[in-house]
Amino acid sequence: MEDRRTKWIMLLPALIVFAALGVYPTIEALYTSLTRYNLTDPAAGKVFIGLGNYLHLVKDVRFWMALARAVEFVAVSVSISFVLGLMIALILQKTKWFQGFFRIVFLVPMVIAPTISTLNFKFMYNYNLGIINKLLQAIGLDKIDFLGNPSLALWSAVAVDVWQWTPLVILVLLSGLEALPREPFEAALIDGASGWQVFRYMTLPLLNRFIVVVLIIRAMDALKVYETIQLMTAGGPGNASETLNTYLATVGFQWFDIGYASALGIFALYFTTFLAMILVKYTGAFKSKQVKA
């Protein structure tokens, strides 16, 4: 009995925070998404328009393009960083030199602010002054307009994301590789299995749990990306690198179309919840231990 009270005492502060800053704003956003409410026209106030914003959303080509780019961003960023990270992890596992050095080096891109890495890349990408183009010219190649070319801008942002988060893939998979038992691998090699067979039929399946975890985390983080695009290209040139997040910020905080931005926010919330459900329920990667009270 006493434990029951203690339980609620312990949960209460957290519940208050979630209620005040999670649940209440979400409910307000739900209601606001059913209204026409633009801060540039304060006299009009909130006007109830039912599903008007959602109908607009369905028809809004710019929104669908932004969503498609967000999905592309996630897919490309996650797959490149995963393949690269797996490769480096497999090599690192076999090298006994420099392991400690690499482990420290790899921490750095992950923990510096995305704001900083993005602005730094922006400097390096600069068409006339950037080091990357200077190096390209030095070896006799043409300059590349990383941020001004509509077909390159989004991928230039993806490169920053890959640079920041490949180390996480490396470190997670290294933990996984270190946890593998040694004997079956030695036995397989003695029995004449090729390196590729061992990798394909033993290493990958045994690493499965780590692979799933790192893919989920990477996908979550890539879906949240905002600064990497906003500060590098501001969604430009034109709307060539605009994703769902930067579009939502534009609608809400440049046009002050609060009603429509709320509808977009509710969509983003459902979209990620739906993804989380698929990922977590079906992979069981983050299961908590069941405890006996």
Next chain:
Amino acid sequence: MKNNKIIANIVKYAVLLLYTVIALFPLYWLVTTSFKPPLEVFSTQPLGTFVPSLENYKVVLFNDMFPKYLWNSVIISLITVLITLPVGSLAGYAFARFKIKNKDNWFFMVLTTRMAPPVAFAVPLYLLMVRFGLVDTYVGLIAIYIFMNLAFCIWLTRGFFEEIPPDVEEAAMIDGCSRLQAFWKVTVPLTAGGLIATGVLMFIFTWNEFFFASILTQSIAKPFTVHLTSFFGSKRILWGELAAASTIGSLIPIIFAIVMRRYLVRGLTMGAVK
């Protein structure tokens, strides 16, 4: 056979070397740019030598508002951690030790707040802050950061508490402690390392945050991340000063990460990889 092995090794090390160069080059460029004299920042010699100068640091530290906003970041991050850590640990402990109905659904809600793009909460939180007059205040920004970090904190601390056998607490309770006293006197000291690591990670996340800070602050409570964008003038971009400010702003996260490296992967994977 032997030759193949040598070639394979050469390829391996070449790949490793190439990756290391790519991984380190942006950092090298950031730091060296920060030490270049103003005229050298755009020098046509991409990798040429230069005489290091502290000019950019002088400007940033003495002729700019940067120190004030850096201090804002310190205060905001510190207070966020000092509030979130106790609140989150208590809930994390409840999750670890007690039967909670629909635990998985709760967890799911927790995960959603970690997973959803901050932008999704932006409009309603902005309206909330406007209504309570908390735009451009420490309180407003800290409240949002507590909410942003709480799920992470609950989940991570829960994992640390689960590693402690319940018997130790029960022994203390037989000796006359209440559950809360046992938690404070027995469990917290045993998990101190993990709890501190959780706090440090939350500090880094808060320190690095940009989006909410950019929509909720103008000048008073502005953290340094938002201030970095002010080096982009209408006429010219102060790359040297920006690099110096960025280098200073990266020191704390890097030092913290190196000190806490044992826990970093665990933290960044929400405790799924130990």
